[in-house]
Amino acid sequence: MALVVGGYAVPRSAEGHERMGVAPNRVDLLTTIDGVTFDEARHGRVAGHYGGEIVDYIGRAELIRNKRASSRPQDFNLA
Numbered sequence: 001m002a003l004v005v006g007g008y009a010v011p012r013s014a015e016g017h018e019r020m021g022v023a024p025n026r027v028d029l030l031t032t033i034d035g036v037t038f039d040e041a042r043h044g045r046v047a048g049h050y051g052g053e054i055v056d057y058i059g060r061a062e063l064i065r066n067k068r069a070s071s072r073p074q075d076f077n078l079a
Contacts, residue, residue: 016030017031033066035069036058042056045059
């Protein structure tokens with residue numbers, strides 16, 4: 001089954017990570033993240049702007065939970 005984004009079908013990967021295009025114009029879509037469910041991320045989302053469009057971003061608390069669950073050294077210095 002494919003994920004449809006902006007009218008384009010993107011094949012689903014088992015890793016929860018979809019890629020469209022080629023760098024530097026590549027778009028990476030994360031369909032799952034560590035430490036946060038979809039419902040939690042959606043509930044805590046914040047609206048922002050990107051390129052003149054209103055878009056949703058993951059909330060600060062959910063982002064910190066995700067970073068802690070990922071256990072990447074570059075994410076250890078969270079405020």
